[in-house]
Amino acid sequence: MSDVSGAPADLLRSLTRAERLLSRRLAAVLADDELTTEAWRVLCLLADGQGHPMTEVSAEASLPPGTLTKLVDQLVDRNLVFRRIDALDRRRIRAYLTTRGRREHARLDERVRASLAELGVPADTALLDHLDDLIARLDPARQRDHAEAAGPRR
Numbered sequence: 001m002s003d004v005s006g007a008p009a010d011l012l013r014s015l016t017r018a019e020r021l022l023s024r025r026l027a028a029v030l031a032d033d034e035l036t037t038e039a040w041r042v043l044c045l046l047a048d049g050q051g052h053p054m055t056e057v058s059a060e061a062s063l064p065p066g067t068l069t070k071l072v073d074q075l076v077d078r079n080l081v082f083r084r085i086d087a088l089d090r091r092r093i094r095a096y097l098t099t100r101g102r103r104e105h106a107r108l109d110e111r112v113r114a115s116l117a118e119l120g121v122p123a124d125t126a127l128l129d130h131l132d133d134l135i136a137r138l139d140p141a142r143q144r145d146h147a148e149a150a151g152p153r154r
Helices: 008-031 037-046 054-060 065-077 099-119 126-138 140-150
Strands: 081-085 093-097
Touching: 008 037, 008 099, 037 054, 037 065, 037 081, 037 093, 037 099, 054 065, 054 093, 065 081, 093 099
Parallel strands: none
Antiparallel strands: 081 093
């Protein structure tokens, strides 16, 4: 640990450690259902019901395209996810949760939330807001998205 309180190395170490420990806890919650944390990330993204292009799912789940394809194939085999050709851009494939996938996501979401509540993780979103802000500042693609959403500057 650094001698200087709040040093960048401390932030990186703390974020990395928290992510690893939280992933381990999440994996234990999902183990009974034979789901990985990566599969959980995919289910969470698709839970909004909008359907997402596989490229977006790959980026949001932090998985390379080949790995994502294998994972989605497994979720399709379990009748949790289905794929459709995008109606507007027939070159794109969109992924969606099946009815069973929505039920499973809701059930697992309750278990994950209960596990986090056991840790005393606050129900408010202040920490999440700070992390999202940090991600937006660090990710050039998100910076562009935020700039476009804000519209032209005067």
